[in-house]
Amino acid sequence: MAARPTWEGHLRLSLVTCPVRLFKAVGEGDQVHFNLLHRETLNRVRQAWKDPDDGLVERKDLVRGYQVERDRYVVVEDEELKKLKLESTKVIDIERFVDGREIDRLYWDEPYYLVPDGKPAQDAYAVIREAMRGEHQVALGRLVMSSRERIVAVEARGKGMLLSTLHSHDEVRSEDDAFETIAEVKIDKRMVEIAQQIIAQAKGPFDPAEFHDRYKEAVRELVESKAEGERVVHRPTQEPAESNVIDLMEALRRSLKAPQGPVASDKKEERRAAPARGAAKKGSTAKGGGSGERRAPPRKGGSHAPRRAAG
The missing domain is CATH 2.40.290.10 (Ku70; Chain: A; Domain 2)
Structure with missing residues (x-):
């Protein structure tokens, strides 16, 4: 607690x-936090407030102001709010x-x-x-x-x-504005059926431990590698193909045969890579250490599951 x-x-x-x-x-969690430094001296810089007429202002001299019109503010003190x-x-x-x-x-x-x-x-x-x-x-x-x-x-x-x-209620924006550009289209029922089969293949229980932040892990490994003086080699990221919309039916049919879901793909990749990593580690020990080069994982965003409304 x-x-x-x-x-x-x-x-x-x-x-x-x-x-x-x-x-x-x-x-x-274990987020990576950065501080802002001066590039030349590497000294940490501090935030400062500046009055255009009176120069730098100390925090104790700051007050809250609500703008009622251009260049006119109402000052509200902390005691008044309390x-x-x-x-x-x-x-x-x-x-x-x-x-x-x-x-x-x-x-x-x-x-x-x-x-x-x-x-x-x-x-x-x-x-x-x-x-x-x-x-x-x-x-x-x-x-x-x-x-x-x-x-x-x-x-x-x-x-x-x-x-x-x-x-x-006034914080939640209407979906009408966001969805107004979505067109009404006629959908081939066969495509929907294939898409439903793809969904059925990817069904499973929700395990939040499987949806880790891959970008955060990549940043942390980058920082650790640089701190150890190692040279970082980035694997090129694979961009999604833009041509799969040319023949949607064919893309759906091929998707049925492909591995489903990033979590499943990650697990298969880990299982295949585990023996190789073990062998590489043994080899580097026998030679008195590795090459001093570390590959950072590709920079990708993590997956997020929506929060469940209480029932």
């Missing part, structure tokens, strides 16, 4: 209240229960673990959790987080509860 909670307050269902804490359910205390600042008040499947996936945002704060909170927390689990319902409420009120969904998860922030 994280050492510091993201939010602390109370969860309230009618007259039943219990103190709770929020912890982030998703982190950055005085705008809503009830949701410290209380998650459950307002409604809904079937989680009714919430469009576009609205789901960040997940947090919601846990009881202290031993006295355990009983009330368990009662609310089990009541929601028994009815297969998701609780909707509000809380203030990062200087804004958020709509949240709370659901039972294992022996605890999961709270997910939801996007507000």
Whole structure:
């Protein structure tokens, strides 16, 4: 569990209240972070704010300003914002229960673990959790987080509860604008049937461990290689063929015979490469070390699975 909670307050269902804490359910993992350096001195540079009339400005002299018209701002102080205390600042008040499947996936945002704060909170927390689990319902409420009120969904998860922030209606853009250029086309039913067979071949359980970030791994290996003074040789990436749309039926038929899915392909590649890598390692040891050359994996984006709406 994280050492510091993201939010602390109370969860309230009618007259039943219990103190709770929020912890982030998703982190950055082992991301590679870069610092900005001056190319010539390799010194780390620092961010600075500059007033066009008065030069550099220190952070303590910065204030919040809301633009009401060109070159005219309303200044709002931190103390003024603190005085705008809503009830949701410290209380998650459950307002409604809904079937989680009714919430469009576009609205789901960040997940947090919601846990009881202290031993006295355990009983009330368990009662609310089990009541929601028994009815297969998701609780909707509000809380203030990062200087804004958020709509949240709370659901039972294992022996605890999961709270997910939801996007507000005005944040979700209409699909009509994005899809307006999609034309109505007549589809050959035989092509659809072949595509369905391809889908059937690629079906399988969702294992998030299989969908790793290959680009992050490539960046990390590049950094490690450069740190060790090795010369990096990049394998050329294979660009997707653009000619497969000329004969769509033929492309579908050939796809039926091809290995399905990047995960399956990666596993087969690993199985084929494993003996060779082992042999190469033995050979390099016998010769007193390798050639000092490492091949970095191709730069590709990772696969992402959509977040499941609670049910």
